Amino acid sequence: MTRFVIVGGGPAGLAVAIEARLAGAEAVVIERCGGPVDKACGEGLMPAGVARLARIGVVPPTWGSHPFVGIRYLDATGGRLVTSEARFPSGPGLGIRRTALSEALRARALELGVDIREKTEALSFRETAGRDGGPPGPGVEVQTSAGPIAGDWLIGADGLHSQVRKWAGIAAKTGPARRLGIRRHFTVAPWTDHVEVWWSDRAEAYVTPVGPERVGVAFLWTPGASRQKGDYETFLGLFPDLAAKLGPPETSIRGAGPFDVRVETQVKGNVLLTGDAAGYVDALTGEGVALALEEAQVLVALCLAGRAAEWPARWTALTRRHRWFTRGLLAMAARPWLRRQVVRALAWAPWAMGLAVRVGVGSAGAGRRVAGTGRKEISES
Numbered sequence: 001m002t003r004f005v006i007v008g009g010g011p012a013g014l015a016v017a018i019e020a021r022l023a024g025a026e027a028v029v030i031e032r033c034g035g036p037v038d039k040a041c042g043e044g045l046m047p048a049g050v051a052r053l054a055r056i057g058v059v060p061p062t063w064g065s066h067p068f069v070g071i072r073y074l075d076a077t078g079g080r081l082v083t084s085e086a087r088f089p090s091g092p093g094l095g096i097r098r099t100a101l102s103e104a105l106r107a108r109a110l111e112l113g114v115d116i117r118e119k120t121e122a123l124s125f126r127e128t129a130g131r132d133g134g135p136p137g138p139g140v141e142v143q144t145s146a147g148p149i150a151g152d153w154l155i156g157a158d159g160l161h162s163q164v165r166k167w168a169g170i171a172a173k174t175g176p177a178r179r180l181g182i183r184r185h186f187t188v189a190p191w192t193d194h195v196e197v198w199w200s201d202r203a204e205a206y207v208t209p210v211g212p213e214r215v216g217v218a219f220l221w222t223p224g225a226s227r228q229k230g231d232y233e234t235f236l237g238l239f240p241d242l243a244a245k246l247g248p249p250e251t252s253i254r255g256a257g258p259f260d261v262r263v264e265t266q267v268k269g270n271v272l273l274t275g276d277a278a279g280y281v282d283a284l285t286g287e288g289v290a291l292a293l294e295e296a297q298v299l300v301a302l303c304l305a306g307r308a309a310e311w312p313a314r315w316t317a318l319t320r321r322h323r324w325f326t327r328g329l330l331a332m333a334a335r336p337w338l339r340r341q342v343v344r345a346l347a348w349a350p351w352a353m354g355l356a357v358r359v360g361v362g363s364a365g366a367g368r369r370v371a372g373t374g375r376k377e378i379s380e381s
């Protein structure tokens with residue numbers, strides 16, 4: 001039976017493991033943390049991601065989740081608060097604490113027989129001539145802090161700063177903006193059934209209801225030439241109308257970045273990259289998890305069909321709309337005057353905001369028609 005060895009037990013790695021078991025393959029997940037894994041995240045799962053969780057049998061716990069029906073933009077920088085909003089055309093999204101998402105994905109993976117090795121760090125890998133009991137052809141062996149693990153496919157789902165990517169010799173570069181993000185949760189009943197994006201000239205606040213009495217607030221910003229670290233309280237001070245709504249802080253502050261990692265290819269031999277490890281633009285559109293869930297199904301199907309070389313072209317097609325839309329929003333965010341005009345125009349013409357949200361969440365299968373080869377390219381098409 002084909003065995004996937006997956007480095008990283010985040011959403012991308014666990015989704016690959018679940019898809020592998022659903023397709024009749026073996027899956028081993030190597031995760032250096034223990035228990036439900038937490039991470040800096042805005043925690044908004046877009047409607048396509050909600051549908052994918054349901055499809056693979058993952059049930060989000062109610063203690064750590066809260067539905068939202070659309071996106072709201074708020075901009076108070078011109079002296080008055082301008083608001084525009086639109087509902088998703090295709091059902092709600094879900095605000096979900098990372099620990100709740102991790103718990104639900106782990107539970108489903110274990111139910112399907114995935115071998116999850118927690119508190120285990122992957123250290124390196126080597127290619128092998130093949131594996132006893134595996135399909136014909138080359139295999140992989142991953143060296144971990146708890147000994148070697150042999151498999152047929154090595155999946156790098158180890159996040160933005162992927163080690164698997166480095167070990168495989170796949171080049172990656174960070175884009176010029178080097179944006180960062182930090183998040184914290186507050187104990188307060190959600191006042192909104194939308195994800196709110198609050199704009200300012202220095203940072204964006206991304207507000208997500210993630211439980212019956214919990215709201216998460218993430219700040220995203222460009223540190224500038226000084227590369228200064230962000231101070232959460234300073235950022236909160238940029239949004240007094242938002243700060244006034246919040247209850248006491250419930251979690252410590254967590255950060256991540258820099259975003260915008262451009263990756264040369266998503267496959268090399270029997271090593272495939274997925275999730276943030278495969279390339280990432282920015283957290284502003286809140287689509288990282290939904291994309292990772294979608295990638296998992298395609299990646300597993302390609303490996304089992306002996307067509308792994310097609311993965312870069314399929315990945316490029318799957319993520320194209322997201323990358324373009326996110327880059328467009330970032331260009332707008334970087335020009336305060338333009339941003340104010342756009343948010344005002346969207347408030348004045350709600351149909352345009354509806355269109356923007358439809359383009360933003362897109363159709364889940366945007367790339368399915370594209371077949372391709374494993375040609376080398378910086379994935380920026």
Ligand SMILES: Cc1cc2nc3c(=O)[nH]c(=O)nc-3n(C[C@H](O)[C@H](O)[C@H](O)COP(=O)(O)OP(=O)(O)OC[C@H]3O[C@@H](n4cnc5c(N)ncnc54)[C@H](O)[C@@H]3O)c2cc1C
Nearest residue numbers: 008010011012032042043044122159181275276286288289
């Ligand atoms: C501030 C912020 C806000 C965001 N907001 C949203 C949002 O609202 N919605 C959304 O969908 N996305 C959002 N994202 C993006 C989202 O968090 C990522 O796209 C998502 O976590 C990618 O999942 P992943 O599994 O690829 O990587 P990760 O979640 O980073 O998981 C990688 C895992 O690999 C493990 N690992 C790494 N190296 C090793 C090793 N050598 N051995 C063993 N284990 C290893 C790590 O411990 C980790 O658990 C946001 C991100 C940030 C930073």
